[in-house]
Amino acid sequence: MRLKDKVAIVTGASQGIGQVIATRLAEEGAKVVLAARTKANLEATAQKITDGGGTCLVLPTDITVESAVSQMVVDTLSAHGTIDILINNSGVAGEMGPLEEISLEGWEACFAVNVTGMFLCCKHVVPIMKEKRSGRIVNISSMTGKRPLANRSPYSASKMAVIGLTRTLAFEVGEYGVTVNTVCPGATEGERIRRVIANEAEALGISLEEAEKNFTGALGQLVESEDTASMCVYLCSEEGRHMTAQDINVTGGLCWY
């Protein structure tokens, strides 16, 4: 177990990649704090972790509200006494369409979760990590933005903002033994990407196989949530101690910069 007794907060832990990350951290021995807006959805992740013999705490949290974030940190501290790991995974796909048709509300809603929520979580967790002179922060971004994706300007801008936040925070907290990295997943296997591929195939009048090729890289396959979770474990473990300020692509070779 590579993360034995580490206290880890995972935001967006109720589904998809976040759920898999939380489960993997628990398997590696971490005491996981599950955050997301809706309690009911978090319970599913909690059940999986408990079934696997892991330890977790459910804290329904709207990460766009500062008082909710500070409450999440207070509750984590009162349950476990410390915070070792923060996985900022919460994200939204944002409004889609040509930039000139994106509403201001849609733009702001995307940034509120993907960037401001991450800022607030970092802001309230970093003092604890600095004080104990150790900590690991992993921010989940995307290859979108690195790789242009038409009709997704709010999402791509917000995900690239995550990289800037990561690099700068890494230099602010490095001397306190805290590392900060970004993981950029590629198109990840699941219902959501299958729906996207089907829509693309229909829109372009091509086969599903052809449409899938737009989402795969050198290896010709989609990635799995487990691939992203494995990288999070690595970065949070002793093995990842000297990597910081990086953005790491887990995309099957679709993106290399």
Place this chain on the structure above:
Amino acid sequence: MPRLKDKTAIVTGAGQGIGRAIALRMAAEGARTVLAARGEAGLRETAGEIAASGGAARIVPTDITDEASVRNLAGTALSEYGSIDILINNAGNIGPTKLIEDVSLAEWEDCLAVNMTGAFLMTKAVLPAMKRNRFGRIVSLGSVTGKRPLPYRTPYAAAKMALIGFTRTLAFEAGEYGVTANVICPGPTEGPRVRRICENMAAAENITAEEAAASFTAPSALKRFVLPEDHASLCVYLASEAGSRITGQDFNVSGGLVWY
């Protein structure tokens, strides 16, 4: 559960430093290691350490700049273990520490021969076996040098950046055969080599070796040298199941000295 059980791994430059650390970790994770370098003495020490902890190692003294020697290495690995699953292109040469106009053509060619042509020859020699098996993991050791300008080291910087272009292209040629190719770019790594580099730099720039060392650590986020084991850990990760969908990448293991 060992993460590289029964995989055959060739490690070049395995007689010392980072290469030795990588070979030891691979063996500890269950890989059957084939250790290459020019000098036999260093290889024997590495193999001895591996054997002492119950691992498998075969040494093959090799000049990776010589195609016949490289073919012999790949042939020995295949006949000994039946497959080549992992190649770690680690052998390198720091090259001269001089201004461009003072670097001789021979020094330039010697630096590129080991750092780049050697990796090309090794990759060329093992790829057919990997493609046949529809499995392969190639990790080449680049450097933060070149990404980050380092005066007096143009041959080294050029050679190490060349490895990145080589790897990205290789990843796309070999991906459909289940072969991944990645680069690890170490930052200044604790050991005799970095101390020698600091001394060379001190002499070239008329500063102390301590000042030279600080010029490497001060601009990093973590303010320290990294360790050979950090690179070994990432090699294991990329060669293991966890790294199966990562290819064409260059990873900085530099304490945050570079981020691009």
